[in-house]
Amino acid sequence: MYTQGLDQKGENAGRRLDDAGLLAAFQARIDAEEKIEAKDWMPDAYRRTLIRQISQHAHSEIIGMQPEGNWLTRAPSLRRKAILLAKVQDEAGHGLYLYSAAETLGTSRGQMVADLLSGKAKYSSIFNYPTLTWADIGAIGWLVDGAAIMNQIPLCRCSYGPYARAMVRICKEESFHQRQGFEIMLMLSRGSAEQKAMAQDALNRWWWPSLMMFGPGDADSKHSAQSMAWKIKRFSNDELRQKFVDVTVPQAEFLGIRVPDDDLKFNAQTGHYEFGEIDWQEFFDVLAGNGPCNRQRLEKRQRAHDDGAWVREAAHAYAEKHGQRAAA
């Protein structure tokens, strides 16, 4: 029911594209908070925007397994190992929910994977930073998943039904990710001086990249206005970033570690934290492929894809043989 109806869509799309009436009716549905479903008419640009956004989101989940996977065999206890394993498995699941949602729009899994591997499709810049110590696993859960939750909760109300439903499922699971990360930070910050220093060092390295996860400032965000009108996006990048800072700074205070920002201060009048300037050059450099781990991440993904080729082929051959036997 999700993708099979899409075959006819391509034929219809051209004929209907210029129909201003359809466009107006579409926007009216959006304005009335109706959900758009896979087989409904939608403007080509809406479809393209969603495919770009959902597939990038999926790629982020898939690549996002790598920085944490790095610590699976070195987790400090069996309990931590089991938790981390479950979390990494969740990330794979999130990627799969999202690929499925994107496929309802008429792209294929193979095409999306090809675009990731060729570098044509992007993924979140945050996953191009290395995980140097165990505390980084805590910082990722606490900050990176915390920022992701901030971003993803409004997406549960996104105008496109399949994406919104995938996000509901993801958000339910994401909360475990954030809590297990905070718990790691809590243990370390209550531990030896060395452990506390490790937690501080992780916060130092992950704070700014986490703020960058919300994307460029509103003045420089090229896709925002249209996405807001289509109700794909509900809050601006800067609004979400501010929310994240407001909830996270008190958590850092509780942990007794310092947010690495000399300009950070609470404004009692606005009720918000004011924070320093983000280094956008770093953000654009990482996005352009020049972060600390970009090449390593894609190489590893490519290797996994290549190493799995024989499994995919064998499963296909097995299914074909059995299909023939059943038919005979």
Add this chain to the structure above:
Amino acid sequence: MSQGNTMDDNEWPLYEVFIRSRAGLSHRHAGSVHAADSQMALDHARDVYTRRNEGVSIWVVKSSEIIASDPADASAFFEPAADKIYRHPTFYEIPEGVENL
């Protein structure tokens, strides 16, 4: 399903996944998975959609086997039900004082 131009002509077919969350409830659409065959589709559906005991039973069906109504025709298709308000109990006026009806 796949739109051509994929890097893998052998892309596994897509299956839709339906999950019964507990006995007494209907199966409900959860999402979809790619799999080479139906057994693998069940295994993948279990791994992807029931990691937290979300189900006691799973159905998978090839997406290409589902026949769906066309949303563009929805108003005409469902129109016959629209003017039969007498099918609802609220259509009937019951005088005050009549009970258990």
